[in-house]
Amino acid sequence: MMDGHEVTVVDNFFTGRKRNVEHWIGHENFELINHDVVEPLYIEVDQIYHLASPASPPNYMYNPIKTLKTNTIGTLNMLGLAKRVGARLLLASTSEVYGDPEVHPQSEDYWGHVNPIGPRACYDEGKRVAETMCYAYMKQEGVEVRVARIFNTFGPRMHMNDGRVVSNFILQALQGEPLTVYGSGSQTRAFQYVSDLVNGLVALMNSNVSSPVNLGNPEEHTILEFAQLIKNLVGSGSEIQFLSEAQDDPQKRKPDIKKAKLMLGWEPVVPLEEGLNKAIHYFRKELEYQANNQYIPKPKPARIKKGRTRHN
Numbered sequence: 001m002m003d004g005h006e007v008t009v010v011d012n013f014f015t016g017r018k019r020n021v022e023h024w025i026g027h028e029n030f031e032l033i034n035h036d037v038v039e040p041l042y043i044e045v046d047q048i049y050h051l052a053s054p055a056s057p058p059n060y061m062y063n064p065i066k067t068l069k070t071n072t073i074g075t076l077n078m079l080g081l082a083k084r085v086g087a088r089l090l091l092a093s094t095s096e097v098y099g100d101p102e103v104h105p106q107s108e109d110y111w112g113h114v115n116p117i118g119p120r121a122c123y124d125e126g127k128r129v130a131e132t133m134c135y136a137y138m139k140q141e142g143v144e145v146r147v148a149r150i151f152n153t154f155g156p157r158m159h160m161n162d163g164r165v166v167s168n169f170i171l172q173a174l175q176g177e178p179l180t181v182y183g184s185g186s187q188t189r190a191f192q193y194v195s196d197l198v199n200g201l202v203a204l205m206n207s208n209v210s211s212p213v214n215l216g217n218p219e220e221h222t223i224l225e226f227a228q229l230i231k232n233l234v235g236s237g238s239e240i241q242f243l244s245e246a247q248d249d250p251q252k253r254k255p256d257i258k259k260a261k262l263m264l265g266w267e268p269v270v271p272l273e274e275g276l277n278k279a280i281h282y283f284r285k286e287l288e289y290q291a292n293n294q295y296i297p298k299p300k301p302a303r304i305k306k307g308r309t310r311h312n
């Protein structure tokens, strides 16, 4: 919008919130539509960032059929829209297409190791078939597609109840509650800050690279190291609590970003601690906001019917 583009945001608010975009409402280049991409959408656009789908494991597992519909029917609808209006479509795919990887770090030519009937399948397989659909539309219909395989990302405006590890640990540390580590904590992840991802998505959309590109920060940590880091940054006395391991949890994950560096001239620039401090600041404010804006329903006073005076 700041570059002069007109932006239409389409959201069904399943995991998104109007508060996240309220500062744009009224801007001449901004429009917000409450719509679910599982239903067809008729608008005129020249670029489509197809970001729909819950991305947090507890959210996408909450209603796996809906997750599948969003990633299959929703993707078909967005590709149909792209075909009709001649728009370019960028699919937000995921590092989860690599499943519990047997290759480390993961580069784009790795086909992945996914359990097609496990609890994560609605998302992993949903995104895999969404990629397949993109390339079918590209080959058969000439639709221009871009595919970003997004690795773990965090930042301000994540939902408090998102359920992913960064928001969970920060909120737990801020509230003095135990940091919940699933399994031994030896599994690894690499976290990128949201502004790096946004820059990568825009660079990919405007590039001529139609094959999949990893977007992530390659700095890898174990989840236990990560819990300790967040505890220190918050200055929290919270304990670390070990809970049972999540089923099919990928044991290691780290992006190989050579392709993004070479073909997009992109790489993450926000250091982990700087990004985490921004997220911590945001969640501190959110907790204050929540404490001051609790909606406490007041019981309605009983309606007393005016009695009629009976005259005999």
Ligand SMILES: O=c1ccn([C@@H]2O[C@H](COP(=O)(O)OP(=O)(O)O[C@H]3OC[C@@H](O)[C@H](O)[C@H]3O)[C@@H](O)[C@H]2O)c(=O)[nH]1
Pocket (backbone or CB within 6 Å): 055, 056, 057, 093, 094, 095, 096, 150, 151, 152, 153, 163, 164, 165, 166, 168, 169, 180, 181, 182, 183, 187, 189, 223, 246, 249, 250
């Ligand atoms: O409270 C928690 C939450 C999570 N974890 C662990 O932390 C690791 C990261 O878990 P998250 O839920 O944040 O995210 P995951 O890496 O499992 O999945 C994510 O991967 C990449 C994206 O495409 C997706 O948005 C998301 O599915 C996992 O090993 C998980 O078991 C905890 O130890 N404690």
